[in-house]
Amino acid sequence: MDLQAQLKNDGGFKASLQLTLAFHAQQAETLQSGLASVASNLEQRGFRPQVSPSAAETDNGQSTAVIWKGANQNVLGRWSVESPRPDQISLRLSLGGPLDTGLPPLKLKPKSGLSIRFDAKQLREMGWLKATWPFLVQQAGQGELLIKPMLGSRSGQADTWYWIKGQLSLR
Numbered sequence: 001m002d003l004q005a006q007l008k009n010d011g012g013f014k015a016s017l018q019l020t021l022a023f024h025a026q027q028a029e030t031l032q033s034g035l036a037s038v039a040s041n042l043e044q045r046g047f048r049p050q051v052s053p054s055a056a057e058t059d060n061g062q063s064t065a066v067i068w069k070g071a072n073q074n075v076l077g078r079w080s081v082e083s084p085r086p087d088q089i090s091l092r093l094s095l096g097g098p099l100d101t102g103l104p105p106l107k108l109k110p111k112s113g114l115s116i117r118f119d120a121k122q123l124r125e126m127g128w129l130k131a132t133w134p135f136l137v138q139q140a141g142q143g144e145l146l147i148k149p150m151l152g153s154r155s156g157q158a159d160t161w162y163w164i165k166g167q168l169s170l171r
Contacts, residue, residue, distance in 0.1 A: 003116070006097065007126055012074060015126055016097025023089050031091060035079065039066070046071055052080075065099075113148040140170040 002020040023031055039049060052065035065080040078099050080092045092099050120140040123129035129138060137143065146167045 005122070005126065005128075007122070008097065011096070013096030017093075017095045018097065018099065019093045021091045021093075023091070025083070025087050025089055028089050031081070031089065035081070035091075042068055047076065052078075113146065115147075116145045118143050118145075136170060137168075142171045144169045 002018075004018045006016050006018075008014060008016055043049070047068050047070060050067045050069060052067055066078065067075055068077045070076050075098075077093070077095045079094070080099055082090045082092070084090055119142055120129060120138060124138065131138075146169070147164055148166075
């Protein structure tokens with residue numbers, strides 16, 4: 001997962017968000033089903049989809065890019081489904097700004113967990129890093145928060161996230 005936030009000085013949003021997720025190729029049908037459900041809900045709320053002119057149909061029939069517009073024809077969000085490798089598909093979502101197509105595709109990681117990289121200065125400028133955060137975090141240039149599951153199970157049940165461990169690195 002990769003999440004990026006950027007300040008904006010124009011348009012109807014103060015910031016734009018872009019989220020990139022990587023999935024195993026065998027999850028393509030589940031992903032398409034989920035996107036179809038989201039699309040249906042967006043259309044019921046008055047948003048209109050537009051397939052990007054540069055988007056073509058992929059081998060398995062899924063459109064690669066959809067732009068969502070409001071009633072006033074302003075672009076509110078977009079998503080793109082790509083297949084950077086035969087064993088992987090990537091979903092890019094954007095709210096309040098264009099998709100950054102210059103980013104390299106994410107690589108699937110064999111283990112679960114969450115890694116959040118951040119730029120403390122940008123977070124302060126957006127008002128997302130309040131004074132309640134420790135001084136060292138506020139003054140950091142770059143940081144990364146790593147959260148991993150410590151899997152446990154109850155007799156016969158699947159592994160669950162009963163405990164987590166975390167690590168904060170500041171540079």
